[in-house]
Amino acid sequence: MRSEHLSRREGGRRLRCLHSEAEPGFTAIQLLLRDNSCPPFPSGSVSRVETSLLYALFTRSYVRDARLNFCCLYAEFHGGKSVGEEKVFHSPTAEQVTMSRKKAMKGKVSSKSPKGSPSSGRDGGRTGKGLAAAAAPSSGLVYPSRPSLSNSGEFYDIAFKVMLVGDSGVGKTCLLVRFKDGAFLAGSFISTVGIDFRNKVMSIDAVKVKLQIWDTAGQERFRSVTHAYYRDANALLLLYDVSNKASFDNIRAWLTEIHEYAQQDVVVMLLGNKADSTHNRVVRREEGEKLAKEFGVPFMETSAKSGLNVELAFTAVAKELKHRTMKEPDEPKFELKEYLNESSGLHGYLTCHFLFCADVKKVFVHRHYRNAAG
Numbered sequence: 001m002r003s004e005h006l007s008r009r010e011g012g013r014r015l016r017c018l019h020s021e022a023e024p025g026f027t028a029i030q031l032l033l034r035d036n037s038c039p040p041f042p043s044g045s046v047s048r049v050e051t052s053l054l055y056a057l058f059t060r061s062y063v064r065d066a067r068l069n070f071c072c073l074y075a076e077f078h079g080g081k082s083v084g085e086e087k088v089f090h091s092p093t094a095e096q097v098t099m100s101r102k103k104a105m106k107g108k109v110s111s112k113s114p115k116g117s118p119s120s121g122r123d124g125g126r127t128g129k130g131l132a133a134a135a136a137p138s139s140g141l142v143y144p145s146r147p148s149l150s151n152s153g154e155f156y157d158i159a160f161k162v163m164l165v166g167d168s169g170v171g172k173t174c175l176l177v178r179f180k181d182g183a184f185l186a187g188s189f190i191s192t193v194g195i196d197f198r199n200k201v202m203s204i205d206a207v208k209v210k211l212q213i214w215d216t217a218g219q220e221r222f223r224s225v226t227h228a229y230y231r232d233a234n235a236l237l238l239l240y241d242v243s244n245k246a247s248f249d250n251i252r253a254w255l256t257e258i259h260e261y262a263q264q265d266v267v268v269m270l271l272g273n274k275a276d277s278t279h280n281r282v283v284r285r286e287e288g289e290k291l292a293k294e295f296g297v298p299f300m301e302t303s304a305k306s307g308l309n310v311e312l313a314f315t316a317v318a319k320e321l322k323h324r325t326m327k328e329p330d331e332p333k334f335e336l337k338e339y340l341n342e343s344s345g346l347h348g349y350l351t352c353h354f355l356f357c358a359d360v361k362k363v364f365v366h367r368h369y370r371n372a373a374g
């Protein structure tokens with residue numbers, strides 16, 4: 001039997017996490033705010049996955065929104081209940097979880113640290129890479145009959161779910177933050193816990209396309225959590241780090257995993273991130289191109305630090321998804337090549353419009369091209 005009692009003061013709040021394992025499968029966690037407004041979970045009601053996420057939340061100082069994540073976890077696995085002050089939704093969608101968080105951020109728990117919520121990414125000091133939402137995977141595409149309002153207050157016509165995957169430390173969170181906020185998160189590296197998402201509405205050919213971008217934890221121990229989210233993804237951005245050979249070598253395993261868990265027609269793009277790391281580079285661009293060509297996936301080198309190709313990667317994915325979905329019979333075919341030719345700063349080999357074919361267990365490339373600069 002193992003039992004741990006942790007307590008700490010953080011942001012003026014008293015938090016206590018009680019983690020005990022009397023027997024496999026049994027865990028009780030208690031997370032108390034100073035006003036004791038968040039009641040403990042009933043013993044035995046928390047699964048081991050939930051426990052590991054929540055426990056990681058606590059022990060890694062992701063406490064600012066710990067109570068809310070707690071509620072979200074509870075809502076997902078136990079049908080939705082009101083916990084403490086937080087009203088959580090029945091079987092919450094990803095949107096609802098974010099709304100729930102935003103409400104909480106306005107409340108007393110998070111008002112002291114409005115930028116510190118997991119859903120808003122890390123704060124400037126990188127003290128809270130608390131990406132540990134546990135919303136039920138939402139359906140992939142959203143086809144509103146009229147423009148819908150995203151939780152950021154922007155209208156959109158169509159929505160897609162994009163996932164960032166790859167080894168831990170390759171720069172997934174930084175890439176997302178660069179795209180969403182135009183900033184680079186420098187400083188000490190804090191691994192993502194679990195999974196979270198952020199939305200960005202882009203204007204693609206006068207259509208408002210909302211990308212719901214899910215940032216996954218690269219660490220092996222969270223793999224079972226992230227697998228559940230693959231099946232609804234419309235696109236996957238698979239990252240490796242050009243200064244980390246192992247992350248490149250693991251791409252084959254990632255593609256196998258994607259093949260196993262994702263939809264057959266999922267858009268996959270391979271990104272060699274940290275292209276700015278010229279001195280530490282161990283994976284040449286040509287190697288990335290070759291691997292991408294072998295698997296028939298688009299490839300680019302990116303840098304969350306400099307911003308190289310970050311906007312382009314997401315825009316290309318949004319355009320591909322939008323054209324696949326909304327192409328009119330008389331509308332000219334979307335040519336990724338032309339689009340990219342017009343874009344500057346492109347490095348690498350690109351293919352587009354490919355399918356994972358479950359029948360023959362291989363990738364079909366419908367068309368591809370090599371960038372003139374490559």
Ligand SMILES: Nc1nc2c(ncn2[C@@H]2O[C@H](COP(=O)(O)OP(=O)(O)OP(=O)(O)O)[C@@H](O)[C@H]2O)c(=O)[nH]1
Binds near residue numbers: 171188304
């Ligand atoms: N030089 C350079 N460093 C980067 C870049 N992108 C990320 N980093 C750094 O790499 C480290 C890891 O970045 P993260 O975005 O946290 O990595 P991650 O893939 O989200 O890692 P997990 O959450 O564990 O899956 C951080 O120290 C970043 O500052 C980049 O483009 N260039």
